[in-house]
Amino acid sequence: MKTALSPRLVLAAFVALLLVAPLVLPAFYITLLNYIGLYAMVALGLVLLTGVGGLTSFGQGAFVGLGAYTTALLTTSAELPGWLGWAGGSPWLALLVGLVFTCVVAFLIGKLTLRLSGHYLPLATIAWGLSLYFLFGTMAFLGGHTGLTGIPPISVFGYELRQGEEVYYLIWLFVLAGVLTTSNLLDSREGRAIRALKGGMVMAEAMGVDTARSRMVIFILAALLACASGWLYAHMQRFVNPTPFGLHIGIEYLFMAVVGGAAHVWGALVGAGVITVLKQWLQDLLPKLFGTSGNFEVIFFGVLMVLVLHKARGGLWPILVSGFKRFIPVAAQRRTVDRDAVALPRRELPAAGSVLLEAKAVTRRFGGLLANNNMSLEVRAGEILALIGPNGAGKSTMFNQVSGVDTPTSGEVLFLGESVVGKGSRTIARMGMSRTFQHVRLLPTMSVLENVAIGAHMRGSSGVLSAAWRMERSEEARLLAEAARQIERVGLGEHMFDEAGSLALGQQRILEIARALASDPCLLLLDEPAAGLRYKEKEALGDLLRKLRAEGMGVLLVEHDMDFVMGLVDRVVVMEFGEKIAEGLPEDVQRDPAVLAAYLGGED
Amino acid sequence: MDFQIALILGQDGITNGAIYALLALALVLVFAVTRVIFIPQGEFVAYGALTLAMIGNNVFPATAWLLLGAGVAVAALDGLGALRAGQARKLPRVLAVNVGYPLAVIALLRLLPLAELGLAVQILLAMLVVVPLGPMMYRIVYQPIAEATVLVLLIVSVASHVAMVGLGLLFFGAEGYRTPPLSDARFDLGSLSISGQTIWVVAASIVLIVALALFFGRTIYGKALRATAINRNGARLMGIPPALAGKLTFLLAALIGVLSGVLISPITTIYYDSGFLIGLKGFVAAIIGGLASYPLAAFGAVLVGLLESFSSFWASAYKEVLVFTLIIPVLVWRSLTSHHVEEEE
Numbered sequence: 001m002k003t004a005l006s007p008r009l010v011l012a013a014f015v016a017l018l019l020v021a022p023l024v025l026p027a028f029y030i031t032l033l034n035y036i037g038l039y040a041m042v043a044l045g046l047v048l049l050t051g052v053g054g055l056t057s058f059g060q061g062a063f064v065g066l067g068a069y070t071t072a073l074l075t076t077s078a079e080l081p082g083w084l085g086w087a088g089g090s091p092w093l094a095l096l097v098g099l100v101f102t103c104v105v106a107f108l109i110g111k112l113t114l115r116l117s118g119h120y121l122p123l124a125t126i127a128w129g130l131s132l133y134f135l136f137g138t139m140a141f142l143g144g145h146t147g148l149t150g151i152p153p154i155s156v157f158g159y160e161l162r163q164g165e166e167v168y169y170l171i172w173l174f175v176l177a178g179v180l181t182t183s184n185l186l187d188s189r190e191g192r193a194i195r196a197l198k199g200g201m202v203m204a205e206a207m208g209v210d211t212a213r214s215r216m217v218i219f220i221l222a223a224l225l226a227c228a229s230g231w232l233y234a235h236m237q238r239f240v241n242p243t244p245f246g247l248h249i250g251i252e253y254l255f256m257a258v259v260g261g262a263a264h265v266w267g268a269l270v271g272a273g274v275i276t277v278l279k280q281w282l283q284d285l286l287p288k289l290f291g292t293s294g295n296f297e298v299i300f301f302g303v304l305m306v307l308v309l310h311k312a313r314g315g316l317w318p319i320l321v322s323g324f325k326r327f328i329p330v331a332a333q334r335r336t337v338d339r340d341a342v343a344l345p346r347r348e349l350p351a352a353g354s355v356l357l358e359a360k361a362v363t364r365r366f367g368g369l370l371a372n373n374n375m376s377l378e379v380r381a382g383e384i385l386a387l388i389g390p391n392g393a394g395k396s397t398m399f400n401q402v403s404g405v406d407t408p409t410s411g412e413v414l415f416l417g418e419s420v421v422g423k424g425s426r427t428i429a430r431m432g433m434s435r436t437f438q439h440v441r442l443l444p445t446m447s448v449l450e451n452v453a454i455g456a457h458m459r460g461s462s463g464v465l466s467a468a469w470r471m472e473r474s475e476e477a478r479l480l481a482e483a484a485r486q487i488e489r490v491g492l493g494e495h496m497f498d499e500a501g502s503l504a505l506g507q508q509r510i511l512e513i514a515r516a517l518a519s520d521p522c523l524l525l526l527d528e529p530a531a532g533l534r535y536k537e538k539e540a541l542g543d544l545l546r547k548l549r550a551e552g553m554g555v556l557l558v559e560h561d562m563d564f565v566m567g568l569v570d571r572v573v574v575m576e577f578g579e580k581i582a583e584g585l586p587e588d589v590q591r592d593p594a595v596l597a598a599y600l601g602g603e604d
Numbered sequence: 605m606d607f608q609i610a611l612i613l614g615q616d617g618i619t620n621g622a623i624y625a626l627l628a629l630a631l632v633l634v635f636a637v638t639r640v641i642f643i644p645q646g647e648f649v650a651y652g653a654l655t656l657a658m659i660g661n662n663v664f665p666a667t668a669w670l671l672l673g674a675g676v677a678v679a680a681l682d683g684l685g686a687l688r689a690g691q692a693r694k695l696p697r698v699l700a701v702n703v704g705y706p707l708a709v710i711a712l713l714r715l716l717p718l719a720e721l722g723l724a725v726q727i728l729l730a731m732l733v734v735v736p737l738g739p740m741m742y743r744i745v746y747q748p749i750a751e752a753t754v755l756v757l758l759i760v761s762v763a764s765h766v767a768m769v770g771l772g773l774l775f776f777g778a779e780g781y782r783t784p785p786l787s788d789a790r791f792d793l794g795s796l797s798i799s800g801q802t803i804w805v806v807a808a809s810i811v812l813i814v815a816l817a818l819f820f821g822r823t824i825y826g827k828a829l830r831a832t833a834i835n836r837n838g839a840r841l842m843g844i845p846p847a848l849a850g851k852l853t854f855l856l857a858a859l860i861g862v863l864s865g866v867l868i869s870p871i872t873t874i875y876y877d878s879g880f881l882i883g884l885k886g887f888v889a890a891i892i893g894g895l896a897s898y899p900l901a902a903f904g905a906v907l908v909g910l911l912e913s914f915s916s917f918w919a920s921a922y923k924e925v926l927v928f929t930l931i932i933p934v935l936v937w938r939s940l941t942s943h944h945v946e947e948e949e
Contacts, residue, residue, distance in 0.1 A: 056755055112935045119641055119754050124935060127928035138921040251762055294773045302767025309760050310748050
């Protein structure tokens, strides 16, 4: 068996190739590589936005234009307004201004659209891309359609980067920095929140993640990458005009990300490379073939894009990787958990027997349907309360009322003495209530460890920048150690590094409990945790819940499995037709005539 | 600006608005039934208008070759599917519909003296060529990924749009065309002079909207589409095949697109890439209706048309920018009224 290469070695080889490229390749190829680098930066932003975050933008070309025009204006204009005078003349200061400006614009666009369903952002970015393009072309001080000329080259420590191969190193330094910081970010607490955006928003909110903020973060980051690319472009070309910042280029950037592999940072480079080289080639070939000039390569790109999305939605990168590994094995990057990391601080649990959750006369109407009518219940610290009832009795609706997913029509829900009606699941999670879902909500392609670590999200505080630059590693180690501890506690230790989607359904339910525990709650809400579990697993779950109760946690359980419930819980609330029909000790409830009638059919 | 100019601008605005309203209805319909954000809607406008222009100029419209190509692709997909399912007897029908029909249309276009036909027959021919591209497009592009997320469908839409614009350049060249007006009449109402074309546009839009309302309210296919729009899985369980609903929707969308092209091309010069902006204005209207409400979308369309014509008078350089910034207040309002976190499909 061949020895596997380490991923670091592969990366080093790639960087070495980049370094020697200008020494051996003719100028034409260096120009091509410069463009690939510039495009790759924009595509990288789209990987973050589209492939990872499940959002998209067609207006990235406009952000590139914003960066390019800002620096063009600041470095060429003879008379700047007084308040901007300090930024004139130096490309580096212009970069700073461009980034700040882009950040503000992206924030405003994001603020407008990110609360709405996912398709409003792309539609808004189409409008934004078109509008900015028209503005570039009509504003007199931006040079109209002829643009601005005489942009100075960038100088680094007094050395001016005038030649293509000189800018080359700066461009690729930016690209590599972008790739590195993006992959750092994705492998962190903030990164897990971002990766949860695609298909896990309800879950993430219930774990205390501010998903609107995470969406904003990736939209702004993508815009900043585009802006930096535009800055480099302006100083490489030494002139700007509106053409390269139009909507059609914004669409091309998206093609690059999708064709390359929208879920992988390196896919951006592959996509930018493939599309740029293909475009060069097709622009030569097609006009000859059709006998007239025109941008016919877009026909090919459009068809290619549809085919990629039909046949290989992951793009080229995963295909390349598996092909490469067949010939040269590369060792998988295995994460380790630092067992010696200092344990995270724990919440002080309320004294056993004190009331944690109190629902008073909760009523929820859906039109004419009364799903919950005048429902009251309370859960105390150190007890397990079961909410049972036949199908359609309104248990899950009740569960949603107390966990903040839904808002009751009338009535009150107090958690730790505070009203939580209308507060939203994120706030309630922060107060110390954590939950599992009836229909398992996991991120199937992430490892068990990472899934559980999302539960610990609110116990960390490091932000996006410290994650991008790896300044939060000690906190990250503590979060992962906590996640590992909870995984072992529920008995999934041997699956810690497996993909969550590869577990059996019963194990996935257990994983959800570990994730809820990782948030250090004082009240645990479990929606049918025993469904799909085997006998032994149920026994283990029962033991775990008993242990949690002994530690002083309160548990509210919605469950169908009567054997499981009756041997475990302290008290039972029985619902039928949205109302409470009985409440009390398990053995009393089992003898209650109303309950028997509800379950077995009443006597007439 | 005096009252006279305001009347003229208002008339222009309402004429264009009526066309945007048709497009907005098609966009809302396609999104509701298939979750596709149909960016290529505008290409059907341009293809319809330019195919009509070609026929009027006695030139064989190259879109007929696209019809044949798309037909062959559909026949290949459906034919292979039928063979795999062991239903070889379906093959003749698949071939006749998807290859026979385009060949028949091509023969018709070759044999008829195109320029000498009346305008109505020319319009009919243009529709015979372009409208079937709608359902064929659904079969080739969207049906294989009908269950994908809205985002993936949107990216596919944009890809198809880009390809269709490129093909448009290949078929029609970079030159723009206008088609003859449907009527040369003018009517004077006091100080206001109304052109016959305006009346045609507004009347045709109203007739189409009423026809669509009747289709959705009274016919079994219309009801099937409505059912699919409300609940795809439920409709499927009731025996409405999603593929049929998709094709029917795209047929309607293509029909509306081509008719809009026929209505707008006497007013505006249409180029191979004009469809996109026209379609986007339909989108702005559809967004005003939240991609869900037909009456709000129609109202939005008239608003877009009026804004466009008045801004072309006051600030013509910023006309397009002003139209697209119209969606900002709409988005603000929608953003302020929606609070809950929802899962994307």
